[in-house]
Amino acid sequence: MTVHHLNELLLVCSLVLLVAVAAVRVSSRSGLPSLLVYLGIGVAIGQDGIGVSFDDVGLTQVIGYAALVVILAEGGLGTKWQEIKPALPAAAVLSTFGVAVSVGVTAAAAHYLAGVDWRQSLIIGAVVSSTDAAAVFSVLRNVPLPARLTGVLEAESGFNDAPVVILVVAFSAAGPVEHWYLLLGKIALELAIGAAVGLAIGFLGAYGMRHVALPASGLYPIAVMAIATMAYAGGALAHGSGFLAVYLAALIMGNAKLPHWPATRGFAEGLGWIAQIGMFVLLGLLITPHELGDDIVPALVVGLVLTMIARPVSVFLSTAPFRTPWREKALLSWAGLRGAVPIVLATIPMVAAVPDSRRIFNIVFVLVIVYTLVQGPTLPWLARRLGLGETEATDLGIESAPLERLRGHLLSVAVPEGSKMHGVEVSELRLPGGSAVTLVVRDGKSFVPAPSTVLRYGDELLVVATDPVRDAAEKRLRAVGEGGKLAGWLGTGAGSGAGPAPEPSSGRGKRKADPAAGGKGAGPSGRTDSPETPEKPGPEKPEKPAKPGRPEKAGSAGKSVRKRAAGMVGRK
Numbered sequence: 001m002t003v004h005h006l007n008e009l010l011l012v013c014s015l016v017l018l019v020a021v022a023a024v025r026v027s028s029r030s031g032l033p034s035l036l037v038y039l040g041i042g043v044a045i046g047q048d049g050i051g052v053s054f055d056d057v058g059l060t061q062v063i064g065y066a067a068l069v070v071i072l073a074e075g076g077l078g079t080k081w082q083e084i085k086p087a088l089p090a091a092a093v094l095s096t097f098g099v100a101v102s103v104g105v106t107a108a109a110a111h112y113l114a115g116v117d118w119r120q121s122l123i124i125g126a127v128v129s130s131t132d133a134a135a136v137f138s139v140l141r142n143v144p145l146p147a148r149l150t151g152v153l154e155a156e157s158g159f160n161d162a163p164v165v166i167l168v169v170a171f172s173a174a175g176p177v178e179h180w181y182l183l184l185g186k187i188a189l190e191l192a193i194g195a196a197v198g199l200a201i202g203f204l205g206a207y208g209m210r211h212v213a214l215p216a217s218g219l220y221p222i223a224v225m226a227i228a229t230m231a232y233a234g235g236a237l238a239h240g241s242g243f244l245a246v247y248l249a250a251l252i253m254g255n256a257k258l259p260h261w262p263a264t265r266g267f268a269e270g271l272g273w274i275a276q277i278g279m280f281v282l283l284g285l286l287i288t289p290h291e292l293g294d295d296i297v298p299a300l301v302v303g304l305v306l307t308m309i310a311r312p313v314s315v316f317l318s319t320a321p322f323r324t325p326w327r328e329k330a331l332l333s334w335a336g337l338r339g340a341v342p343i344v345l346a347t348i349p350m351v352a353a354v355p356d357s358r359r360i361f362n363i364v365f366v367l368v369i370v371y372t373l374v375q376g377p378t379l380p381w382l383a384r385r386l387g388l389g390e391t392e393a394t395d396l397g398i399e400s401a402p403l404e405r406l407r408g409h410l411l412s413v414a415v416p417e418g419s420k421m422h423g424v425e426v427s428e429l430r431l432p433g434g435s436a437v438t439l440v441v442r443d444g445k446s447f448v449p450a451p452s453t454v455l456r457y458g459d460e461l462l463v464v465a466t467d468p469v470r471d472a473a474e475k476r477l478r479a480v481g482e483g484g485k486l487a488g489w490l491g492t493g494a495g496s497g498a499g500p501a502p503e504p505s506s507g508r509g510k511r512k513a514d515p516a517a518g519g520k521g522a523g524p525s526g527r528t529d530s531p532e533t534p535e536k537p538g539p540e541k542p543e544k545p546a547k548p549g550r551p552e553k554a555g556s557a558g559k560s561v562r563k564r565a566a567g568m569v570g571r572k
Contacts, residue, residue, distance in 0.1 A: 016041060020277045035135055035280050035339045036372060042284015054285040057350045064344035067279035069246050071340075072158060073228035074272030076250025077265060079154050080147075084251075087151030090322050094152070094332075095159035098314035102129040102306070103167065105313060109305035114298035114363075120349075120356055123171045127346050127364055128306055130164035131157045132339030135372065145383060149328055153335055158251070161341060162194060162241035163187050168345050172352040193240025195248060201231040202252030209258045213403075220260045221267030224253055257474060262414075276340070283343050283365075292362050299366035307371055311336045327386040334382055337375055338368045409470045411463040413477055415455055420484035421477075427451035428485040435465035435473040 001009075023037040045052050084091070107125030110116045116124065136157040145153075166187050205227035214220060228250045235245030258264060312333040319329055346364040349357040403409060415421050426437050426449045439462035440449045455461070465473040479487040 016045075016281060017274075017277060020281070021273075035132075035276065036369065036376075038277050038280030039284040039287075039369065042281040043287055043289060044284075045281070046285045046287065048289045052285065054282075057286070057347050060282055060286050061344065061347040061351055063282055064279050064340070064347065067275035068161070068243065068341065068344065069229060069232045070225075070271050070275035072161070072243055072247045073225060073232075073250040074268045074275075075154065075158055076228070076247045077224070077254035077268050079158070079251055079254060080151075081251070081255040083147040084151035084155045087148055087155055090319055090324070091152050091155035091159055093318040093321075094156045094315065096163055098156075098318040099129045099160055099163055099167075101314040101317060102310045105310035106302060106306050109310070110298070110302050110363075113301050113305070116298070116359075117356070119171065120354070120360055123168060123349050123354065123360055124302060124363060126164055126167040126171055127342045127360070128302070128338060128367060129310075130160050130338075130341050130345065131336045132341040135337040135339030135376070136335070145331075145388060149331060149335075149388065152332060158247040159244065161247075162191055162244040164341075165243060165345065165348075166190055166241070168348050172349040172354050190239065190241045191244060193238050194235040194242060194244035195240075197235040197238055197240055198231050198245035198248030199252065201227060201234060201245070202249035205230075205249065206253045206256035206258065209253070210256065213259075217260045217263060220258065221264040224258065224264050225268060225271065227253065257471070262412075279340050279344070283340065286347075287362075287365055291358075292366055295359060295362040296366055299363045300370060302363065303367040303371045306367070307334075307336075307375070327388060331379075331383060331386055331388055334375060335379055337379075338372060342368055407467050409465050409467070411461075411465060411470075411474060411477070413461040413463060415457055415459045415461070415481070417457050419457070419481045420487075421455050421481045422457050424455050424480060424485045425451065426453045426455065429476065429480055431463070431465075431476055432469045432472045434469040435463060438462050438464050 019041060020034075020038055023041070024034050043049060047053050103122070103125040105125075106128060107118070107121040110121035110124045111118055114121075131153075136153050167183075170183055170186075205224070209220065209223060209227075214223070228246050231249035232242040232246035234242075236242030254265075312329075315329055315333045315336075319332070324332075342364050343361075346361040349360055354360070429437065431437070437449055439446055440453065440455070441460040441462075442456065442458070463473060463477070
């Protein structure tokens with residue numbers, strides 16, 4: 001390759017990326033997963049379109065695996081542990097037992113209804129039994145489902161790739177699978193090794209990222225993605241499931257409150273988009289549309305059985321022990337989206353030279369396209385019909401930067417639309433001791449806030465916290481963002497380190513006013529010369545009179561009132 005060829009390649013790649021980025025807006029409006037647009041771009045460039053010929057199945061499989069690693073890492077980093085924790089048992093059963101049920105039912109349909117041999121039927125059943133992480137994550141961004149359902153779908157799509165890959169490789173290997181118990185044991189062993197490697201690397205990576213101050217903020221995202229990729233490579237080289245390892249490692253780091261987290265999250269999401277675009281375009285190039293005619297009917301039959309029978313049966317059987325309501329089971333059954341993962345896995349039998357492997361690839365391709373067109377746009381409608389749509393409080397964007405030599409942390413907090421921090425005064429945040437709001441940026445202008453400063457949508461706060469209270473400060477900020485200023489009083493939010501606001505003391509010396517009331521002792525916002533201060537009495541004033549003999553020093557105005565009252569009594 002010469003420099004001239006490189007220039008042409010870069011021009012074509014940049015144009016494809018720009019078209020794909022513009023297509024995301026179209027897909028988001030229509031509700032279609034963007035993967036269909038990317039596949040269409042690849043088909044348009046391919047042999048039946050512009051005329052670019054590409055048939056390197058081995059290269060497609062390698063790039064597909066690499067892209068899946070990035071997609072799973074991005075999905076793990078964006079998955080919230082508190083959402084998937086209650087869903088882990090159901091997701092684990094769906095990813096193992098549910099996959100086995102789906103493989104059996106789909107393989108039987110492919111054999112008896114589509115006339116495919118048993119070996120190819122088992123491969124098809126295994127390939128299409130995996131829900132696609134990229135498709136699920138992209139659709140869930142636009143469908144406000146309850147946290148428990150979102151957790152099940154995200155965890156299932158992250159977990160079920162591992163057993164499915166093992167099954168596809170086993171069915172594509174030369175010779176029949178003689179002992180099923182050995183295959184089950186192999187699956188269990190590979191999953192255990194992958195889980196152990198992923199958990200170990202995830203915890204070690206999170207610990208290192210939290211305790212090492214790198215010289216540039218741009219190094220943190222690179223390090224996080226390198227650790228996630230290391231988990232995949234380590235798990236695969238240890239003869240375990242690398243896909244499970246990378247997802248678990250990313251899940252741990254994504255919930256470890258790493259420094260510069262928004263930047264890391266944005267970097268990972270960008271890499272995930274590039275991986276999706278590249279993988280889908282390449283898969284589109286591999287397809288020759290004029291060869292799909294004979295495989296359309298078998299694909300529709302197998303897909304219909306998979307969507308209407310295999311998936312619902314696997315969901316209802318897998319969730320039976322967890323007493324899941326039938327509405328949630330129905331939505332889980334319809335939300336088993338397929339995407340690039342089945343198409344990438346369909347290249348495994350092609351590389352292994354399985355007979356009729358090209359037909360397997362074509363059936364899987366048509367199945368994914370048709371049923372993604374059906375399921376993706378109708379999922380929000382079905383959620384609303386089942387009464388499962390939910391709008392949750394917008395989470396705060398908190399970015400942390402360690403100050404290693406100063407033994408502190410800088411927390412950059414963004415107040416998004418929908419956050420209940422809107423309308424809360426700085427003093428009402430009730431941050432733990434050792435932390436404080438030092439700067440507010442509003443409408444492009446920065447200022448040092450007073451305790452009475454009211455926070456609003458779009459504000460960016462700079463919070464300084466010492467090492468011991470860093471976690472408590474972030475927890476309190478998130479609690480106020482979810483439950484408002486009463487978080488911790490009424491059981492809302494998860495405030496820690498900041499209990500109920502201190503009650504004003506009466507008696508000795510100057511009264512310590514409630515900061516929210518703007519009285520004396522509240523700092524700059526509590527000056528008595530403020531025009532609003534006399535109209536904001538303390539909350540406990542009527543219930544807590546001053547002790548006898550030790551009058552409360554409430555200011556000259558209070559003294560003059562008492563003197564006039566005494567004079568009137570004396571004259572009377």
